[in-house]
Amino acid sequence: MMRGPRTITLLTDFGLDDAYAGVMKGVIASIAPRANVVDLCHAVQPYQIGQARFLLRQSWHYFPQGAIHVCVIDPGVGGSRRALCVQAAGHLFIGPDNGLFTDLLHEKGARAREIANPKLMLPHVSQTFHGRDVFAPAAAHLAAGIPPARLGKLVQDATRLETGAPVRIGRRFWQGEVAHIDRFGNVITNLDAAGFFALAHKGLELKIGFEALRRRANTYAEAPAGELFVIAGSAGTLEVSLKEGSAAKKLGVGIGAPVELEVW
Amino acid sequence: MMRGPRTITLLTDFGLDDAYAGVMKGVIASIAPRANVVDLCHAVQPYQIGQARFLLRQSWHYFPQGAIHVCVIDPGVGGSRRALCVQAAGHLFIGPDNGLFTDLLHEKGARAREIANPKLMLPHVSQTFHGRDVFAPAAAHLAAGIPPARLGKLVQDATRLETGAPVRIGRRFWQGEVAHIDRFGNVITNLDAAGFFALAHKGLELKIGFEALRRRANTYAEAPAGELFVIAGSAGTLEVSLKEGSAAKKLGVGIGAPVELEVW
């Protein structure tokens, strides 16, 4: 039972220096005036599907059941890539079929369908801005109560990217990467924190940049000033932090940099 | 018939590093708590009325009928410039009378009135922040159902700026300018795409910066990597793009730079 208006979230690489995100909200307000539109993030680096996957993975499950997540990182706009609607875990995901929804497609019972019904798009579909012309209208029609099946047929071959998961080497080693760096300079890896902290009975070492870090902290408050440490971050993965400073600057690493973990 | 709450959009040069836009939403929530407030863009360069006109022109018609667009690019605040409410094409536009609404005033049946009724402003009107004290309250009162006539009298001499439109020279040449550069580095001109592409039976050449571009593309997907090309942009005008790169950086041009188009 719906307790309030449907939530539509927006995750894009449009930034906020243009009116692109604003125009998408205009399209939504014209079709579903009572929808609750939330900016998830518009600062994904241009075309960085991996970063968008990370931001989506740590976020979508905090939204109410029935939420519609519109994701527009779309380097292939205007080409042959399909538009997709994925239903997973009681949420809906709308965006280009380029691997953005890989993690959702692994959810039990996930279904993907092509968005192909021109009646649920704007009358004129441009070659360069499907966020406005295809994805925002699809999300708004869903929020207004149109069933997903009206968008188009189910597809079995939605794009799944195989990158982005850590690799195990032997019993005690894992190779992963930097998934995101936040405003505070926290270096967020793709290594699941709960799993590794449970395994590390005696200790762990995280190799990143030119450093091999063994110091762990449970909170920022207990961490020593000026020293890098490993912490279980709010996204559920291992992060490298520096108390009231930028770990990313100190390490000199960026998104995609390799990390190696050893536990014992 | 109104299907949902009234939409109020905000277009300013306030940026998001201050609480100015947030405070305007507080004023609106106090007067019209059910209004749907949408950030169109707050990143207009300080005092750049031309850039704001471009962003408004490409955006307002995607919002529902009855939407109220508040535009605060206001270098003359506190001086003698009037506050204006323009009614055009079923939308309302609120802001300083400095030419921001030139394009709307050209719409058939457009009417402009001065905002002069102190009862529809905040009790204390500052000399420096009419977005908060005059424009937000006016928009909120309209959203709450006050008729525009209560704001003040119709005026016939609202400011119209004569810049910003391309000039035709001979049968095959036009001179225009760069209207906006977006986050992706797309260089957006003020040259209407549909018109010129229709005229260019055989070809076109766009002179911009030190380049003379003849390559056209219909989509980013079909464009060659590393080469500048001309495309019909989502704003309906000619744009210069570079596939997965910044055309603006490659060209070295900024907003207001001249462009010349020849078709044959």
Next chain:
Amino acid sequence: MMRGPRTITLLTDFGLDDAYAGVMKGVIASIAPRANVVDLCHAVQPYQIGQARFLLRQSWHYFPQGAIHVCVIDPGVGGSRRALCVQAAGHLFIGPDNGLFTDLLHEKGARAREIANPKLMLPHVSQTFHGRDVFAPAAAHLAAGIPPARLGKLVQDATRLETGAPVRIGRRFWQGEVAHIDRFGNVITNLDAAGFFALAHKGLELKIGFEALRRRANTYAEAPAGELFVIAGSAGTLEVSLKEGSAAKKLGVGIGAPVELEVW
């Protein structure tokens, strides 16, 4: 009497490059789907409690009675600092007990209580993101109608910071500081404008950086081009401005820089 949905404002140092603010809105939408969530500002410099106090002080009273203001500048997250709910002047303030709410605690009848009820937090409370796990849920439950007393017990020793107020020296001198610098480069001091302009029958001098400014202006419009001047700003304090230019750049000062005022 409530005329519309409850307003929840967000003031953080999270920036907009991550999904942190978006996730807080997801938590709120899950608990209080009809709340009206407003971004007050997310660009507070990391951990700068003084800057956040200034932005909050100039903003909260423009929101409707009953508004709930969530403030997350939280360098002590995960440590022993308490979570706080302050009731003052008909508004509610939610955040860490680190002095953010000093100015509100001075309001007549203000009350502070600890947020300690785990039933009004997310099921798993992380050590690093109480904005998501503690503060957003508390605000949302309040917006949904839970009485503040359910959060926890009243406390008498909420943190009050003693910095941030100007100091009087003799009859005609005050020492203050720069509280904020806005996007336009306006240098906003903590010196109350109304009071000092009333005292300055003949003139005033504001010492800041290497300058001693005597020029006052009532509006930007009347100010001379290229010259620094003192003006009563929209926050109600003295500001130093430069017409269509950045006073902060010209002065070379930042937040916290000392200012001295003499009136005669």
